[in-house]
Amino acid sequence: MVMTTMDTKVRISKDSLGEVKVPASAYYGAQTERARQNFPISGLYLPPRFIRAQGIIKRAAAIANRDVGELDREKANAIIQAAEEVIHGKWNDQFVVDVYQAGAGTSQNMNANEVIANRACELLGGERGDTSLVHPNDHVNMAQSTNDTIHVAINISAMEAITHDLLPSLRHLEDELNEKAKQWDPIIKSGRTHLQDAVPMRLGQEFSGYATAVQMRREMIEQVSRRLLLIGLGGNAVGTGINAHPEYSERAIAEIAKFTGLPFQKPRNFFTFVQNPDAAVEISGQLRALAVTLMKIANDIRLLASGPRTGFAEIQLPAVQPGSSIMPGKVNPVLAEMMNMICYQVLGCDMTVSSAGSASQLELNVMMPVIAYNLLHEINILATGVRAFTDRCIVGMEANEERCRYYAEMSTSVATALNPLIGYDKAAELAKQSFRENKTVREAARETGISEQDLDKYLDLREMTGH
Template sequence: MKTREVEMMTDAFRIARDPLGEVKVPKEAYYGAQTQRAVENFPISGQRLPRSFIRAQGIIKASAAKANCEVGALEERVAKAIIQAAEEVIEGKWDDQFVVDAYQAGAGTSQNMNANEVIASRSSEILGGERGDISLVHPNDHVNMAQSTNDTIHAAINIAVAEDIQHRLLGEVDALITVLKEKAETYDNVIKAGRTHLQDAVPIRYSQVFGGYAQSLAYARDNIHGCLDYLYEIGLGGNAVGTGINAHPDYARKAVSDVARRTQLPFRLPKDRFSFMQNTGAAVRVSHALKELAIHLIKISSDLRLLSSGPRTGLAEIRLPAVQPGSSIMPGKVNPVIPENMYMICAQVIGNDTVVTTAACESQLEINAMMPVIGYNVLNSVTLLGNGIKVFRERCVTGLEVDRDQCAYWLERSTALATVLNPYMGYERASQIAKKAYQQGKTVREVVVEERLLTEEEAERILNPEHLV
């Protein structure tokens, strides 16, 4: 007969037991001995796996209990209590009870047991028992039935990442794309000096600049969206190594079906459960796709910083919204803080991908022991990008303005306008004109007219910016 896990020790603690012996656990905690050991073993960062991951764990435990009940492996009253407790976890009611550091070990066994213990303890309360009582609902025998850390943590990563991408990231990317397209339409008639290698280049419309930004983000968005299909494969029922030991033959299908119902996303069994158990391929693909998005955002934010440089000694073609003073010593200075923030976020996302890549290399034989840090970093990237893009759009891109006069000023002085003369007088002669214009501080138009290479009318027609874009 199972004994009670709890004995009163002091007003602050109780004694909990696991296969290694006795552990002091905070009296009011829903978690038990194995979670407490992890707290003591991994005092690393103070960071936890995020709300979306805890929600995913709750979804898995509820779906597992329902499936086990339907196949006759779990008593109905116990299953109902577990489902109710798990749904409270899904809702975020017990987030403060998920206390294991993100930098843990053992493929996430501590994280899995944290969920098992919390749900078991709460289920016991629902059935009329006391907090910490495992005689009514056992964390391993009941909450973890037909499961292993190896399939549930991996599945939780996929569920959490898929939900966060669908509900937190893709919409923000789409909203930014929409604003960039609106800017392209607004400034379609503004022609600016192009620049390559930070040197004068042929003209370009601002609609083409903003349109290029929008399309680069659309490509990155489509790439991320394409990764979702890999995330939708979850190997619940694989248990320890993929064989499904101790699980009813119908358990996996029923559990995954309920996950899909709860999330309203098309989760399904993997084509090959052993491949799923051995690798974290979907998370790796997503991380790489998030890095690509970050690279495009760095380019856009860096461009806006450069194009808004000044206001008197830089390019000053774009005016960004002033959101805060820029200096503690220089009065009136306003810095491009939102694009700078976007760059820092993206730098972290690129770093996160390096962690994910390195950790993914640790897949050995039937499992990857580094799953917690993989999940933490991918979810961190999704959160950073979703929040960062929203701020970037709302507090920078939406309110930016193009200075038409400044664009005309630089365009008229660009030596690259000599490029359009190539068909009329050849590359060599056009190069001489560009060089002379630069040395004498004149425009290309002024030089060709002064040297009578073109008449005023011809210069006006040939060098008309509208004809060059």
């Protein structure tokens, strides 16, 4: 029934607690509206990837229930079509439950059930709200519980985001860092430890270290993310599979694997799956480790590009925007700074995920909505941030070979190479003399009577950097 209030048209929707006024234009129903009113907290909603995952689950469930004879074929086909519209983002604006909502995500699950049920009613020629035609619980949620579907949606959405967004971005960064490592391999520079001058190295070697660090983090994420492929759909409320056909779970999971192109499969133990969001916690920990690696790289690039007159100035970053509202001509390392901020946010997200993960009690973890939001947020900002950092900073960087060579020649730590010839103590005195007199180590060593032949042998900067 549709009625008009002073502000807008509403319809009366019902749930087990009674009647609720819902906007007539809404595809959601009574339980979603209750949650919308109960949790006006942040204005933050679970992202499109999560909503897509909910649609994938509802579609697979309808197919499985139809094929085992539990769900009327006409209703099932309407639910499948409505779920596919959700998958493709057509009804994203109808998912209106705040991230900070009822535990476990019951409201989020019912939001999906109600939207799909009402859309399926329309597809069957009925009106929104006609639960006698398609019921959100009896038909859309058949053989399911919030407790398995929200957990499964976390795994599906995270795995898709990692596979299609994050890993390609990391490979791109890795490739570009390797390209810089090859391009800059001939450039000799001074190494630095404790932010003090150290023995010479090549600029390409420094960047090869960055590239391999990213590769190692990527490989760990690939390895740990396989845990997300174990999904307990069919475990239902506590893992027993109550109200589900014996073939439902296997059929539904197989359909999810087929639709996504990812090898999702049943977990070893449904009770373990429902009780613990361990895979989400584990992959979040790997994202934290990635953030630590990226922070190191971003901070190094800020140091190496510092200047242009009073810093290291060993590399030059692309000028992508003015750096100051008051100092004309100033250009800042804005992409590296952005990368740092993303990484700090990831550390905070991981703290939330790990804390919420530790809140599992008995047969369930009821903190799944906040786990879902933070896990997907960190994957998203890392994927998009790494892509922007690579394309708009790493690709366009240039080396200042002259400045690098100057620092390498002026470094007092070059005296280290003379240890085998004159010993540590004499080499230390030579280093001090070099600094005191503002000379290169070679110049100071020459004055002590060391032959040119020995100087050429022991103070070959390129030879010092290895092979």
